[in-house]
Amino acid sequence: MEREAVLVGIDVGTTKVVALIGEVGRDGGVTIIGKGTVPASGLRKGVVVNIDQTVHSITAAVEKAERHSGWKIDRAFVSVGGQHVDGLNSPGQVAVAGPRREVTQEDVNRSIEVARAVSIPSTREVLHVVPRGYTVDGQEGVMNPLGMSAVRLEVETHIVTASATAVQNLTKCVTAAGVKIDELVAGGLASAEAVLSPTERDLGVAVADIGAGTTELTLFADGSPFHTAVLPVGGANVTNDIAIGLKTSLQVAESLKIDHGTCDVAGLDPDEVISVTVLGDEAGRTVERMEVCRIIEARMRETYEMLRTEILAAAPGMLPAGLVLTGGGAQLGGAAALGREILEMPVRVAAATEVGGLVDGILEPPYSTAIGLLLWGARHLGAADLTTYESAPAGGLVGRIRGALRSVFP
Numbered sequence: 506m507e508r509e510a511v512l513v514g515i516d517v518g519t520t521k522v523v524a525l526i527g528e529v530g531r532d533g534g535v536t537i538i539g540k541g542t543v544p545a546s547g548l549r550k551g552v553v554v555n556i557d558q559t560v561h562s563i564t565a566a567v568e569k570a571e572r573h574s575g576w577k578i579d580r581a582f583v584s585v586g587g588q589h590v591d592g593l594n595s596p597g598q599v600a601v602a603g604p605r606r607e608v609t610q611e612d613v614n615r616s617i618e619v620a621r622a623v624s625i626p627s628t629r630e631v632l633h634v635v636p637r638g639y640t641v642d643g644q645e646g647v648m649n650p651l652g653m654s655a656v657r658l659e660v661e662t663h664i665v666t667a668s669a670t671a672v673q674n675l676t677k678c679v680t681a682a683g684v685k686i687d688e689l690v691a692g693g694l695a696s697a698e699a700v701l702s703p704t705e706r707d708l709g710v711a712v713a714d715i716g717a718g719t720t721e722l723t724l725f726a727d728g729s730p731f732h733t734a735v736l737p738v739g740g741a742n743v744t745n746d747i748a749i750g751l752k753t754s755l756q757v758a759e760s761l762k763i764d765h766g767t768c769d770v771a772g773l774d775p776d777e778v779i780s781v782t783v784l785g786d787e788a789g790r791t792v793e794r795m796e797v798c799r800i801i802e803a804r805m806r807e808t809y810e811m812l813r814t815e816i817l818a819a820a821p822g823m824l825p826a827g828l829v830l831t832g833g834g835a836q837l838g839g840a841a842a843l844g845r846e847i848l849e850m851p852v853r854v855a856a857a858t859e860v861g862g863l864v865d866g867i868l869e870p871p872y873s874t875a876i877g878l879l880l881w882g883a884r885h886l887g888a889a890d891l892t893t894y895e896s897a898p899a900g901g902l903v904g905r906i907r908g909a910l911r912s913v914f915p
């Protein structure tokens with residue numbers, strides 16, 4: 506395959522840091538050539554709470570990917586997680602400037618600039634300004650206005666922001682691990698990149714990445730995101746509930762959940778018991794599987810109810826393609842079925858599929874964000890999309906993307 510670029514994605518999650526090195530072909534396809542996964546410490550609910558530990562985790566993942574691939578990582582696309590990540594929609598309107606009254610790139614950039622100029626407090630950092638579509642002299646639904654005759658150009662954008670201090674702390678950690686940042690990408694947008702089909706995005710779809718500490722929800726319609734929210738609950742809450750309910754350690758609760766857990770309580774044999782042999786102390790103890798799964802079901806039910814409230818408030822009746830679940834927490838038995846019951850929409854569990862190469866063990870829901878970062882990077886290598894970031898400071902994304910061609914050294 507002819508190589509267009511080599512990119513790196515680093516997903517800094519609550520339970521694990523994943524570094525992936527991917528080769529982008531001329532056709533835009535991504536081939537994984539190196540990977541490193543390590544358990545994370547130093548994060549709470551997607552946010553850095555201990556710099557040293559986080560740096561250590563990122564360094565370990567990067568070194569692992571380097572050893573695996575034989576390349577040296579210089580820079581990377583990095584995920585941003587946590588409840589502080591938020592989205593808003595903002596329009597921008599300009600008069601078409603040129604003497605021929607034809608929309609130019611300059612007009613498009615100015616309209617995005619106007620949309621971006623909404624008052625965002627200085628405590629927030631803008632991660633993304635995604636143009637969703639244009640209105641040209643009142644004609645809505647224009648995807649590419651370039652060259653159209655018009656007097657007035659309007660853009661609708663989805664802006665994703667994050668807490669400035671959380672972003673600074675994450676940036677500090679990545680930099681201290683010896684890695685420059687190509688771009689910070691909201692984790693939910695990265696995951697969506699990995700698991701959604703173009704048809705789903707066009708029709709209207711929700712994607713929820715259920716991690717350990719958070720659930721990242723992103724809604725799409727007409728091909729673009731229009732709602733971003735992060736709920737402060739995830740798989741770790743399920744484990745906690747089991748530990749409290751059954752008075753066991755977190756390790757025992759986690760393995761009970763993973764080995765025997767399901768949300769499908771109705772399908773269980775009421776007499777089934779599980780012997781707990783994980784820890785010396787608890788050897789010989791038995792628990793009823795029904796009891797474990799009732800706890801799981803209750804927490805997952807509550808999580809879906811939170812998702813339903815969020816989705817209904819943002820997009821009543823707008824998501825014919827339903828909900829796509831990913832992230833480690835989506836691997837829970839019966840997760841899709843319970844989702845269907847509560848949300849009353851189609852629900853499927855998904856992992857990335859559109860990548861090749863060294864994919865052993867990573868075409869699984871917990872790796873959607875990491876793979877999505879590479880797909881995001883690959884897609885934005887296309888010059889057309891770079892206009893989104895025209896307002897980035899000098900040496901900003903345009904320069905950074907070109908630099909991405911040198912993300913790694915052999």
Ligand SMILES: Nc1ncnc2c1ncn2[C@@H]1O[C@H](COP(=O)(O)OP(=O)(O)OP(=O)(O)O)[C@@H](O)[C@H]1O
Binds near residue numbers: 551741763
């Ligand atoms: N087979 C499984 N069944 C149920 N839950 C699982 C399974 N495998 C992993 N999990 C849960 O998935 C969660 C971890 O998911 P993931 O790796 O996506 O999180 P993360 O990216 O580290 O965290 P976050 O996105 O919240 O920062 C844990 O709570 C774990 O218990």
Ligand SMILES: [Mg+2]
Binds near residue numbers: 518586692874
């Ligand atoms: Mg995650």
